[in-house]
Amino acid sequence: MNRPQDHLAEQDNVRRVDDVTSALEGLVTVLGQEEDLSVVLRRACLQAVQAVPDADLASITLVRDGGHYTATSTGDAANRIDQAQYDAGQGPCLEAARTGTVQRVEVSEVARRWPEFTAAAGAAAVVSYLSAPLFIDTEYQGSLNLYGAGGDGFGALDAALLELYTTAAEAALRGARRYVSARETVGRLRTALTSRAVIDQAKGMLMAMHRVSADQAFDLLVKRSQEQNVKLREVAEWFVADVLNA
Known part of the structure; x- marks a missing residue:
């Protein structure tokens, strides 16, 4: 017999999947109206926060000519965290882009794995990090990054939801790129x-x-x-x- 908490957890999981679906529907709508890839990337970044409710900040890192830059973000705080990783040459967003694997880490693990990034980040009020590799084509690739400022940090379900969202977003963005290239x-x-x-x-x-x-x-x-x-x-x-x- 299902316990009340099991039922509540199931409802929460369904809600989270619905959030991802809603975010993807919003992204598809933009793709039908907008041709500028920078605008589409920004909407993908904003929708990622909707797809993973535990996220407070989001950004998209792109790799270009051996360097990294933030193509879009939800604000200056995310930009500063990204830049600290670029300056240190290490961190979850760079690791996700480099390895092609989702990086889900708490602030304590970040300090252990990437001490130079932790030092560069300073007093950034982030307690958990979640980055998924983003590959559109050989010209546009990097990572989609989420930062949590409170709560219990990102869980396994958050990582699965972000990976689901990123995979679908990649396909949509590739379609947009092909359209622009054909045009x-x-x-x-x-x-x-x-x-x-x-x-x-x-x-x-x-x-x-x-x-x-x-x-x-x-x-x-x-x-x-x-x-x-x-x-x-x-x-x-x-x-x-x-x-x-x-």
Whole structure:
């Protein structure tokens, strides 16, 4: 027979899972409305606090060119804790990014494992740390970090919830990155096609005006481009405009 406390614990677990689901739904909504990855990362950071109610602060650490930086956070306190880890070259967020494993540690264990970080953090009012690896693609990777300022610290369920949230968020962020990349590729192709069209138009005009071959007309455009130190497309655009406005 279930005891009342067992029933309460079950209800609490269900509520926590619902919190994660709600946070992910909020993130998906943003992905449908926003294309700027920095904005999406910020919302993912804010939603992480909702996904893990024991968290008081949150941040996202990214690795770039061998260094680390905080892409977004819930406030200056989280930034300072992150920076203390970067300065010391050690700490839970760096360990999560480096090893690809969730780091759940209490302040006493942090002092033992990473004393230089503890010294750099100074009087940071944090009693527990929880960091999960975050891998979007080869350009964007790091960790999602939660800091608890009170209570009993992060439990195993908190770690499982953060890992669940981070895994789903990674998939959503990868989708956003692919969309942005595809849009940029289409833009470059459109520019290339437009450039090709105006260059071909300029070549046709030169061929008709000077009775030269396509190769000779192209060489004339290249020569003008080199003389004026401007892009070939711009030379073609100017030439076409001059002819049409003459």
